[in-house]
Amino acid sequence: MDMANMMINKVLNNNVLIATHAEYGEVVLIGKGLGFGKKRGESFDAAAAEKVFVLKNEKVQENYIKLLPYLEDELQRVIISAIDLIKTRAGVSLNEHIHVALTDHLMFAVNRMAKGMEIRNPFLVETKALYPKEYGIAKEVISLFAERGVVHLPEGEAGFIALHIHSALTNIELSEINQHSQLISLLINCVEEQLDINIDKNSVDYMRLVRHLRFAIERVKNGEKVEEPEKITSLLKEEYPLCYNLSWKLIKVMQQQLKQPVFAAEAVYLTMHLQRLQKKIK
Secondary structure, three states: OOOOOEEEEEEEEOOEEEEEEOOOEEEEEEOOOOOOOOOOOOEEOHHHOOEEEOOOOHHHHHHHHHHHHHOOHHHHHHHHHHHHHHHHHHOOOOOOOHHHHHHHHHHHHHHHHHOOOOOOOOOHHHHHHHOHHHHHHHHHHHHHHHHOOOOOOOHHHHHHHHHHHHHHHHOOOHHHHHHHHHHHHHHHHHHHHHHOOOOOOOOHHHHHHHHHHHHHHHHHHHOOOOOOOHHHHHHHHHHOHHHHHHHHHHHHHHHHHHOOOOOOHHHHHHHHHHHHHHHHHO
């Protein structure tokens, strides 16, 4: 990528420039002392920049530029390193919005920690079970912050970061991912209450149930139908009435929350998961 012969549009601070490139349009250049003594309209060779951002989405670019003046130098560097780490570990392209959403989140997380405030993550257990790959990457981001001496972020933050990573990988809005996490938490609480059990959140059966619920929700959102094995349905209804009836309660909750129909076949697979869970606990 040839980044020579650009024109400076704006100097955000001593370390950040906004410039125009003939082919890529507006680009963000970041580097220590990069903007010192520079003025709008000057030509510029980006070879001195530590990082060049070419964000194709104009709205993302605009919002990212708005965030940069509020970031201290070292925090800016570690967040950029964190996003580079996420890209490397993910091995696939990410939605550009992660530059804005994750930068914004981490900036406020660090500010809260500096003030002695810590926000509890009520869906940490579900997040770890739902998105193990993303959670693993998020833990590396937490370690990176500690290694750079910026801040020791709590484990709950790894859960929040994992959701940002999942959003960037799947192009699903963070609000929708949060909605699904809350719904799964509600469904798990319903299972524990109805079966009068406390599920071991580290157990394989819990992981299986949570992931099944996740994929069931995704099937509902995508309108994907699964075939209903009629013979098995009759058998489960007769042999395991408690789990079968509970599966329908869960389906009704899903329908109310998602405001979409849930195919009857989902009751079969839910019943099998619930029966396995109940059998091992009882």
